[in-house]
Amino acid sequence: QVQLVESGGGLVQAGGSLRLSCAASGRTFSSYGMGWFRQAPGKEREFVASINWSGSRTYYADSVKGRFTVSRDNAKNALYLQMNSLKPEDTAVYYCAAALGSSYYLPADFGSWGQGTQVTVSS
Numbered sequence: 001q002v003q004l005v006e007s008g009g010g011l012v013q014a015g016g017s018l019r020l021s022c023a024a025s026g027r028t029f030s031s032y033g034m035g036w037f038r039q040a041p042g043k044e045r046e047f048v049a050s051i052n053w054s055g056s057r058t059y060y061a062d063s064v065k066g067r068f069t070v071s072r073d074n075a076k077n078a079l080y081l082q083m084n085s086l087k088p089e090d091t092a093v094y095y096c097a098a099a100l101g102s103s104y105y106l107p108a109d110f111g112s113w114g115q116g117t118q119v120t121v122s123s
Helices: none
Strands: 003-007 010-013 018-025 034-039 046-051 058-060 068-073 078-083 092-099 110-113 117-122
Touching (some): 003 092, 018 092
Antiparallel strands (some): 092 117
8 A cells, every 4th residue: 555645735716736745665656657636624535646657648627738747756655636726626635646547537436535735716
């Protein structure tokens, strides 16, 4: 099982950018599909983006498509989420997660989770 630690969250004005990182432990990171989810207060955890093991395929929620970019560096055991043109509705705790298999959309598709990093976008 892989262990995950997110970083890079913070407070940013609307229209600004942030880059989240997720550091993974273990030598098998490159075998996992990975994902980003977020959860705002009083709301369910929602899918943001995911990427397959090699980085050749990426998937995005409609709400972030064209603004966010997911990437990975298997040599560094790292996952990234570049967030541009941020909006107040992007405010949430962001989690990275490692997939259990070849499906990368639902929380149930993921077996390992980080502790989360807070992103706050002010208007």
